[in-house]
Amino acid sequence: MISDRLKKTILNSLSLNDYDFKDDTLATEVPGWDSLNHVNVILAVEKEFNIRLKGIEVLRLKNVGELQNIIDEKLKLKPQ
Amino acid sequence: MTIASIQFFLFVLVATYIYHSLALKHRAKYLLFISYLFYLSWDIKYAALMSLVTIFVYFTALKIKTAQSDKDNGKLVKLAVGILVLLLAFYKSYHFIQGSLSQLSHLVGLNFLSFPSKIILPLGLSYYIFKSINYLVDIYLNKIDPETNFINLANYISFFPQSVCGPIQKAQDFLPQIKNLSEVSPDLLVSGFRLILFGAFKKLVVADRLFEEIDTLFVYTNSANGAHAYWLIAYFYTIQLYADFSAATDISIGVARLFGIQSPKNFNNPFYAPNIQEFWRRWHMTLTSWLSAYVFTPLWLRLRYFGKFGLCFAILTNMLLIGMWHGTHLQFLYFGLIQGALICVSTLTLEFRNKFFNRHKTLNALRKYIGPLITFHMVVVSFVFIQASSLPAALLIIKNFLICLRSLLLDLNLYEFIAKIFKVGLYKSHLARIFISLVLMETVHLAQSNLALKQKYLSAPLFLRWAAYYFLIIFIVFLSNFIDRPFVYNLF
Amino acid sequence: MHNDIKLIYKKLAAFLLLIAPMFMIGHYFLSPIVDTDFPYRSKFNEVFNAQENAEVVIFGACSGLATINPKILEALNPKVYNFSLHGAGPFYIVQWYTKIFKNYYKKPKLIIISIEMIEVNQPRNIGYDSEYFPISLFLKLLLFDREIPFKYLLYNKYPFIKNRFLILRALLSKTIIDESFQWDRYYKGYAPLIAKEKLGEMQTIVSNKNKSMEIKNSPEAVADLKRMIQLFKDENIPVVYLTLPYYYTHKSSYLPHPAIQEIRDVLKQEVDGKNVFYLDYNNDHPSNLNYDESFWYNQTHLNENGSNIFTQKLKNDLFHLIPPAHKNIFVE
Structure with missing residues (x-):
């Protein structure tokens, strides 16, 4: 499941109104999510969740579901 | 072969x-x-x-x-x-x-x-x-x-x-x-043969004949209308490169289909791109997506906290590599730098431009036509660096191209301008032939990218479809030269 | 094979087979109206079905075609034939001799080759003449000869494809034959050029500074020339190489151009007084032909009057040039 918070972050950084994100949604399917905007999305996510993603982690992402997973993991490890 | x-x-x-x-x-x-x-x-x-x-x-x-x-x-x-x-x-x-x-x-x-x-x-x-x-x-x-x-x-x-x-x-x-x-599906097989035929047309009729016209034009660059000869050379260079390269791609994709292998798309009507970064998403798409996956994205990820500087650095590196892929001569470096700079400016101002045009509805309607036109001319100027024999030759062509463009835009004397083009030294029949073959090429491109049109064609009676193929074959035989010219991107 | 696929291949075969009748219709209706190459056909006919059985043959490019009149050389030996063709440089002559002439024609006693200084670079290919080949030769070259591109042979086999760019002109009943030659005066491979009244704005070959006209020998062209000389040496046939006269406006301007000098040097080195002879009508044997405008069609081609005077001169020179050992070439 893609959380609303992630969804909103992505939509904001791509200036989109709405998009139905599923776990297996690929970045290339989403309008405007191209190679130029990809890093912008990552930056927005990092800012929103206050986490840091490693380059290799980002490059290994296959779909939006995996982005959600990695955010969840990072948030769990983070001292509250 | x-x-x-x-x-x-x-x-x-x-x-x-x-x-x-x-x-x-x-x-x-x-x-x-x-x-x-x-x-x-x-x-x-x-x-x-x-x-x-x-x-x-x-x-x-x-x-x-x-x-x-x-x-x-x-x-x-x-x-x-x-x-x-x-x-x-x-x-x-x-x-x-x-x-x-x-x-x-x-x-x-x-x-x-x-x-x-x-x-x-x-x-x-x-x-x-x-x-x-x-x-x-x-x-x-x-x-x-x-x-x-x-x-x-x-x-x-x-x-x-x-x-x-x-x-x-x-x-x-x-x-x-x-x-x-x-088993290969019959439709795929037929579409493969169709693409091969179309590729042959683009290569032999459009690209190779343009190549010959460019040769002729160079002879006339010393004449009184030399600047206009250069003006045409710049356009012909760009269109020739496109026809040549996309022809090779069509034949390649077509042959792969005969073996039941689906290849990725490599060109998607690049000359209609509304801006320069979009152009690169439509031109030699597999190379740009390769570079963006293994060079641009990793680089920008690493530099992402440097903001716009990081982005521009990644873009410039990316475009310089595309230039260097053509060779290590200085002219390819220029090509990369110019393209990189254009993309940086275009990317950084895109948001502003979008906002601006959203506020001005009338201008926005014009943007649909002017945008691709400006993009195309950016491409024309920078592709001269790829096609010209040397850096000074490229600079000479660009200088004259810009002189002509300036006179066209400022003097607004279209009639005189066209008259000069006709006097540049090309036969009128050759210009007509180029024009017809370009229209034919773009019609097929349009049909390829428009699903409804494609369906209409495929459901047409057999004799009509065959007539179209025979027409192309006659075109190829009667308008092509018999010299086997290698593809521009053969040895890359 | 799957049945669906089989069907596609059958359709493809039908599609390709249907090209044949279309092709025949085109050939039947269009070939006659664009069949222009009169001198070529007759020259190739002479090779494949010898009528003249020439003992003295002339090879070379179009200036040879318009300059060397066999009629006059007949005084030396009645069996003369001029095989000169447009754009035939050393590269072409080697191909022509080894692939065609040698296999079909009697071995000549003397060959006269005019070396075109400008066209020494032109790589006219024997494949361009496939139209005139008998079918056996055509197939042999098509299937087994790797030097001649496949497409050259195919595209030049039928007049309506070879001259496809002329079809429209011919249909509009515009003339498509080369009107600068007087074809009614055609004789044994020679056709004089029409007499022009004025040469117009002509520049001499040496003073021509126009960049597009710059003459330069490619290394390949020089190698081809050497190859040609070697070929006829090996064949043991005496050859007279000619540099045909050019028109010069001033006497002082006939200093050889570097490119011409290069060719001259190669030829002069090879002269042996036995099988290789060289006559240069600009630098070694200039005459009033070189300066008198009334003999010229253009700066590199003599008109009919000029060509007759030139051939007279050539006849005399040949007679004195060829050593006694070879005198059996000439029939007194």
């Missing part, structure tokens, strides 16, 4: 006929055999180098799988990619380093070592090096598993339709296809 020749077509026809007669389990082996046969028809050295690269990539990939830690994997992939890049760089910049090599051997007393001043770049080297890197890096990024079947991997690297001018297909896309070879 060039891939727009009768010999190549006969070769493909016989090869595919046998392929379809074979049992499914033998097809992959047979395909590999055909690919190497094709390479051997050029030079045995090409085939030897490719097989060495294949063996190297195959075992490296298996090694990545068995390595203990992710760190070891990273080191291994970096090493392997480094070797492949060095191999490519060596051939690409040979003319550059040859002088120093000779001097060095002279200095250390190895006079018996001689370095030929010119070596021929192995056919399609960069294409299969890019494919190899894609395969190795994607294994490291956990996107695919290493291929254990050597035949399949060798097919990926050497698949002959893609070996001359691309497209650069991803392993992720190709390997599943070769592993599950099934």
Whole structure:
């Protein structure tokens, strides 16, 4: 499941109104999510969740579901 | 044999006929055999180098799988990619380093070592090096598993339709296809033949004839209307490059389809792109997506906290690499720099422009037409650097091109301008022929990208469709020259 | 093979087979109206079905065609034939001799070759003449000869494809034959050029500074020339190489151009007084032909009057040039 918070972050950084994100949604399917905007999305996510993603982690992402997973993991490890 | 020749077509026809007669389990082996046969028809050295690269990539990939830690994997992939890049760089910049090599051997007393001043770049080297890197890096990024079947991997690297001018297909896309070879669907087969025919038309009628007109135009650059000759040369250069390259791609994709392999798209009507970054998403798409996956995105990720500076640095690096892919001459460096700069400016101002045009509705309607026009002219100016024989030649053409453009925009005397174009030295019949063949080419491009139009064509009666093909064949025979000109991107 | 696939191949075969009748219709209706190459056909006919059985033959490019009149040389030997063709340089002559002439024609006693200084670079290919080949030769070259591109042979086999760019002109009933030659005066491979009244704005070959006209020999062209000389040496046939006269506006301007000098040097080196002879009508044997405008069609081609005077001169020179050992070439 893609959380609303992630969804909103992505939509904001791509200036989109709405998009139905599923776990297996690929970045290339989403309008405007191209190679130029990809890093912008990552930056927005990092800012929103206050986490840091490693380059290799980002490059290994296959779909939006995996982005959600990695955010969840990072948030769990983070001292509250 | 060039891939727009009768010999190549006969070769493909016989090869595919046998392929379809074979049992499914033998097809992959047979395909590999055909690919190497094709390479051997050029030079045995090409085939030897490719097989060495294949063996190297195959075992490296298996090694990545068995390595203990992710760190070891990273080191291994970096090493392997480094070797492949060095191999490519060596051939690409040979003319550059040859002088120093000779001097060095002279200095250390190895006079018996001689370095030929010119070596021929192995056919399609960069294409299969890019494919190899894609395969190795994607294994490291956990996107695919290493291929254990050597035949399949060798097919990926050497698949002959893609070996001359691309497209650069991803392993992720190709390997599943070769592993599950099934009967080719009749529709795919027919569409393959159709693309080959259209590719031949683009190459022989559009690209090669433009090439000859450019030659003629250069003779007239000394005349009174020399500036206008240059003006035409700049346009012809761009259109010729497009027709030539996309023709090679069409033939390549078409031939692959005859073997039941679907290739990625490489061109998507680039000259209608509304801005320059969109142009690069439509021009040589497989190269740009390869570069953006393995150069641009990783680089920008690393520099992402530097903001716009990081972005521009990544864009410039990316475009310089595209320039260097053409060669290490200074003119290609200029090409990369100009394109990089244009994309940076366009990307950084895009948001502002969007807002501006949203506020001005009337201007927004114009933007739809003006945008592609401006983009096209940016492309025309920068492509001169690729096509011209040297840097001074390129600068001369661009200077005259801009002079003409300025006079066209400021004087607004269209009639006089066109009269001058007619006086530039080309036959009117040639100009008419170019115009007709361009219209024909763009009509087919439109039909290819418009699904409804495509369906309409496919449901037309057989005799109408055949009439269209015969028409193209007559066009090819009657408007093409009989000289086999190599493709511009043959030896890349 | 799967049945669906079989069907596609059958359709493809039908599609390709249907090209044949279309092709025949085109050939039947269009070939006659664009069949222009009168001198070529008759020259190739002479090779394949010898009528003249020439003992003295002339090879070379179009200036030879318009300059060397066999009628006059007949005084030396009645069996003369001028095989000169447009754009035939050393590269072409080697192909022509080894692939065609040698296999079909009697071995000549003397060959006269005019070396075109400008066209020494032109790589006219024997494949361009496939239209005139008998079918056996055509197939032999098509299937077994790797030097001649496949497409050259195919595209030049039928007049309506070879001259496809002329079809529209011909249909509009515009003339498509080369009107600068007087074809009604055609004789044994020679056709004089029409007499022009004025040469107009002509520049001499040496003073021509126009960049597009710059003459330069490619290394390949020089190698081809050497190859040609060697070929006829090996064949043991005496050859007289000619540099045909050019028109010069001033006497002082006939210093050989570097490119011409290069060719001259190669030829002069090879002269042996036995099988290789060389006559240069600009630098070694200039005459009033070189300066008198009334003999010229243009700066490199003599008109009919000029060509007759030139051939007279050539006849005399040949007679004195050929050593006694070879005198059996000439029939007194």
